[in-house]
Amino acid sequence: MPVIDVENVTLRRRTQEELSYDLKRVVFAIVENKYRAPTKRRVLHNVNLKVERGEKIGIIGSNGSGKSTLLKLICGILQPTSGRIVVDGRIAPLIELGAGFDLDLSLIDNIVYYGVLLGFTRSEMKSRIDSVLEFAELYDHRNEPFKSLSSGMMARLGFAIATDIRPEILILDEVLSVGDESFRRKCTERIQRFWDAHSTIIVVSHDLAFIRNSCDRAIWIEKGEIVFDGPAAEGAAKYLASLGKENRARERDALIERARTHPRGELVVRGLTDDPEGHKMYLIRDGRKFWILDTEPYVRAGYTWSDVVHIDEAIIGAIPEGELVG
């Protein structure tokens, strides 16, 4: 009996570009008989996936292939256009830590708030305030407003809340360790405990080395379809081989262009160098200037933006901690 059963799932979504976003215009269009119904783009096509209890699954695929969308369907954030998804067990979504915090509330209020949003009950969260604060090492800050924390502290709190109770199914979207070196070790330990404790884990990651070493099974999604489902090492190897050099360059240029033309504030593009370990680099738009963020000492080692061979999702707004290199 699988814990997650995705059966013939197809998802179509309205594209944001087609939005008129304007009632006046739609009314005028209808009056002038020029109105056409918005079209929908197919994001996932006929996806079948059975996950057994305790399996560790890594999802790989290029940018925009539908990986995160599949996670959203499994979490129940999106509903499939056709097909069905049955989930048996409590899901903990660990998607972009910190998205649900309120800047003005105190840490204690935020712990309850964020915890309830994640799916815990209010009374459960109230009884967990202390253990969360203790793990995040933020006990002394408990009555301060959330915005007084550094971004590293924010991430620590997010991680501590989301992982305070061991969920049956853990969904990870590229958030495995946060904060400084010592906290990162704690995160890795805690995640490792989930790993050892027979939890079912689904992780989207571009860290192919991690997928190879820590997952049993890899799912490779391309253009909304599953193109590979099998042993992790084999999947990672096939995926890496498919990333031809030209492909990588095109993908990188397209994302830089998107960063350049994006109307909303700062934009972060996360990419991987061609280092065999696949380390991450960040390109940040700050006003009209571009910066490379050095999170792992790769810029100092002589890597530049053009060494980035594979580009992960563009993240809008969230700047990871690190040092800016001009």
Next chain:
Amino acid sequence: MNLTARRAIDFPRFIADLRLPRYIDLVTIVASRTLKTRYRGSVLGVYWSLSLPLIMTAVYSLIFGTAFSANPYYHGSITNYILACFTGLVVINFFSATTTQALTSIVGSGSLLNKIRIPVSVFPISIVCANIFQLLVGALPVLIIVTLVTSHSPINAIALLIPLFSLIMVSTGFSLLASGLFVYFRDVPHLYEVVVFILWITSPIFYPPDVVPSVIRPYIELNPIVAVMNSVRQISLSGAFPNLHMMLLAVVSGIIVLVVGALFFLTIKADFMDLV
């Protein structure tokens, strides 16, 4: 944590979302966040919400008070005018504040909705609840005191809750409607301002209803807030026993608006997640 034991997603979503304890928890935390950030921990802040109807009552009374409280209106008493003005403003302020705040609530929580599974309606409903709390601690005690002074009857004070409940239903209906439309059309706030203005001016807040030409008056009755306001005033200001007919009218208006708003919301929410 009840992100579901055995959930079939092809099951109609809104039934799954009706798992009440979870829904109540969500509304509680979102509403309390709204109140906490609005008043930044100051208890007195809640009473600030009373100041708006009080100030406006003063302004209206100074400008229109003498003219409108001349016989035959308000029995020629400026006190009656002031009380009518205040009760009317409490009602319309609750409505306009709630629905205007609710309008942006779904779109404003878009990034959250894209990351965590939350029933969309939690956001407008939480705004309604935050405003109910404000009403309960702010204007309601004042209304009850006024009612007890004029009617000397606790029955009137209790009956007052019925038209106020209708007011909540009307406000919830409009909140769902406006917040849902705003997901699709980003120019709704401008249009909604006009809607609020029309509802405001057609409610006899600062003028006696008798000054409206009798040809127009039946149309004004279509404004669902008028029924609520009439009943609130009859119960709190007339001193007479609560008029059941007026209360029924208020409740029916409330139910109609709520049902229309909720049905509209349920029909259009399928595409919400693609647009927020």
